[in-house]
Amino acid sequence: MSDHGQNLLRTVNTRRSRRQFFVDLGCATLGTTTVYSSLSHLGAASALATPGPDDYRALVCILQAGGNDSFNMLVPTSAPEYAEYAAIRQDLALAQGELLPLADSGIAGRTFGVHPQMPEVRQLYDQGNLAFVANVGTLVEPTTLAQIDAGTAKLPLGLYSHSDQIQQWQTSTPDLRGGTGFGGRLADALSALNTSNQVSMNVSVAGSNLFQNGLSTVEFAVSPSGESLGLNGYDGDGFYDQLRTAAINSLINDRYVHLFEREYAGRIRGALDSAEVFSAALEATPPLTTIFSPTGISQSLQMVARTIAARDVLGHRRQTFFVLFGGWDHHDEVLVNQANMLPQVSTALGEFFAATEELGVAAEVTTFTISDFGRTLTSNGRGSDHGWGGNQMVMGGAVAGSKIYGEFPSLFAGNALDTGRGRLIPTTSVDEYFAEMALWFGVDPGSLDGVLPNIDRFYDAATGEPPLGFLS
Secondary structure, three states, X not given: OOHHHHHHOOOOXXXXXXXXXXXXXXXXXXXXXXXXXXXXXXXXXXXXXXXXXXXXXXXXXXXXXXXXXXHHOEEEOOOOHHHHHHHHHHHHOOOHHHOEEOOOXXXXXXXXXXXXXXXHHHHHHHOOOEEEEEEEEOOOOOOOHHHHHHOOXXXXXXXXXXXXXXXXXXXXXXXXXXXXXXXXXXXXXXXXXXXXXXXXXXXXXXXXXXXXXXXXXXXXEEOOOOXXXXXXXXXXXXXXXXXXXXXXHHHHHXXXXXXXXXXXXXXXXXXXXXXXXXXXXXXXXXXXXXXXXOOHHHHHHHHHHHHHHOHHXXXXXXXXXXXXXXXXXXXXXXXXXXXXXXXXXXXXXXXXXXXXHXXXXXXXXXXXXXXXXXXXXXXXXXXXXXXXXXXXXXXXXXXXXXOEEEOOXXXXXXXXXXXXXXXXXXXEEHHHHHHHHHHHHOOOHHHHHHXXXXXXXXXXXXXXXXXXXXXX
């Protein structure tokens, strides 16, 4: 995993105890287990939504860790916008004739194209199953360049910092370093809609993460092959695996006086039980006929599709998924790196949408991208540096596609959103982006601020209008 992927993995301080004894013996590797990430979140959260109809909904979050240079993913092709793009991007500009033209943008008088290595994305867009949301980013409140210049703007903590921005995209609380994520708060609110929660409704194919951490919910982490990441080597055939298994069994079967020790042992027991239930559910589900590529992101989305196929066996009417594709911090060779990586994203999205169609849930599954930040429009000499607002993709049968939502900004140097070097102030907040999905997922509008504490600064749910309108 890249350094930026590692940045999103949460670590929890531990104390010397029986737990540390077993770790020291090498009996269990718990760094990415759901056990550790739950220890400081033992309270129960209040339900924030009224149970809806007997339906199924899933949200699939793809984190492009490192900061995707997304103004080379979605590019204006009309005049004078392309000329402005080419002038500020200089050696990073894609040739106008190479861009894959989009049939419509929904923006009067403006045309756009996508990166030439993303044909599946262009096809999904033109078919109405994918949309772009323009210039999204972390915002504490609506912000202008004049406020920033005057020093009166309330800005996200650690703006332009990987560690802070990757955290704040996951938590959607840009003015504090919170411990719960958007997906975790969704699960706190809606997990009661599931008939069984023996396996968490939040399934990660990228280890432990902040996005899916709630007050009473943590992720269930699996590998792309379906193996639980909770306790490495447990119940394995090797000699050391047998030692680990015996030690862990001793740990969970012992009787403890201390509340923390009892809770810890119970969490390990629960993780093992969850892994067994999850494995049995996958085995009971017919295999998919959709073929997935061997890349990491395709294999991760294949695991998501297999888990969705097992939703009835798992007793899940609501699920969230977390997928990581790292390595987007392209301070050098933007064009070369994107030519290698964007095709993997495009191919994987095409395969995954086909799998949801095969499963008959294309309209019930919404897939969306997030990234630390956009990047500078100006070149540092074959690369770009940390920026702010960027473009994101949303895909699914419920997406009102073939349209660019939000405000696609002007790209000329010194425009009204340019804080310097083409670092653009976002015109759509992460809160608005997530609110659209939260309401579709089943959160009651009157309880939206329980899932997105910052939303009232950008959106009034009482209007009855959607935040952005890309989900029906």
